[in-house]
Amino acid sequence: MTIISGKKREKIDRLAELAAREEERGVSLWQDAFRRLRRNPAAIVGAVILAIFVLVAVVGPFFVPYGPTDTIGIREGVVRVGQGLIPGHSAEHWLGYDHQGRDVFSRMVVGARQTLLVGVVATMIGLAIGALIGGVAGAAAGLGGRWGRWIDTTLMRFIDMLLALPSLLLAVSIAALLGPSLTTVMIAVGMVSVPVFARLLRGSMIVQSNSDYVLAATSLGVRKSKIALAHVLPNSLAPVIVQATLTLATAIIEAAALSFLGLGNPDSATPEWGVMLADAQQWIGIRPALAIYPAVAIIITALGFTLLGEAMREALDPKLRK
Structure with a gap:
């Protein structure tokens, strides 16, 4: 029989008391999700990739050895395209x-900064417009009544019209109407993601509207508009935030696709990975590395956003937790 000394017994009792206090205090949804993310290898890999990408995009342009528009190779006479010489x-x-x-x-x-800018701005455009439409539709559906159902039905039919068009075709159509520019790419890619955010937020708000706390607040006489804005909407944002992380990956790929099709920034002097990939296609027989470098950078960056986004969705969704 093992005999426990007095000091050891006091230490065990103290640890048990701390564990009981921690259990009583509990953790929030985001704290629990962060704990799960720290134990997820995919999340760690994605976070490292994104940290390197953001660091390069923000700080890197201040330390580049040459200007992005400096034609140093031609001045030195080592680049002669007419003779097929690109060292x-x-x-x-x-x-x-x-x-x-x-x-x-x-x-x-330098192009990493432009790529990050395109992805973030395009995602913010889609998130802002989609959250506005989805929030209004979800609040209207939750409020009920004839006017609420009419508003929800009208907004959702508009979203269904956007969903009926293939995303790339919709982006190309918008970009063609507005003319080639970097701003056009941001708007076109952002509009493609509007239906996803709108339907996701609306569905999440409808689910939250059937929760017990909404029933309790309604029984106490709290106005439905206040319940929707102060309680239902904040509790419905978690899946939307996760979707924004995933949308960043697709936004970078779609922006590169539009630039490759000639609908991006017409000035190739401004470096952006999609524009660099488009410029490299005519020299791929002479120097294929000009296309490989931006393509690999786009793939790795999109992979980082995808890994982190999927890990966040798994950590926040009880049905997907391991």
Whole structure:
């Protein structure tokens, strides 16, 4: 029989008391999700990729060795496109030159900022418009009544019209109407994600409207508009935030696709990974690395957003928790 000393017994009792207090205090949904994310290898990998991407995009352009528009290769006479001569990497130029003699490494670093800007702004446009439509429709459906059902039905039929069009076709149509520019790409990609955010927030708000706390607040005489704005809407935002993380990945890919089709920034002097990929297609027989570098960067960045977004959805959704 094992005999426990007095000091050990006091230590065990103290640890048990702390554990009981922790259990009584409990944790919020986001705290519990963060704990799960820290134990998820996919989330860690995605977070590391995104941290490196954001660091390069924000800080990198201040430390590039050459300007993104500096045609140093032509001045030095080492780039002669007419003769099919575009040298590869060297000690001074880690990724070599492009077809105009510009340093590819410097353009990749500066282009990361433009790519991040396009993805974030496009996602924010889709999130703002989609959350507005979905929030109004969800609140109207939760309020009930003839006017509430009419507002919800009208808004959702508009969203169904957007969903009926393929996303890339819708983005190309908007970009073609507005004309090629970086702003056009942001608007076109943002509008594509509007239906996803709208339907997701509306569905989440309808589910929350059937919760016990809504029934209790209604029984106490709280106005339905206040319940929808102060309680139902905040509790419905978790899946929308997760979707925003996933949408960032698709926004970067779709923006690159529009730039590849010639609907992005017409000025190729402004480095952006999608524009760089489009410019490289005519030189792919001479120097295929010009297309490989931006393509790999786009794939890795989109993978980081996807891994983190899927891990967040698994951590926040009780049905998907392991």
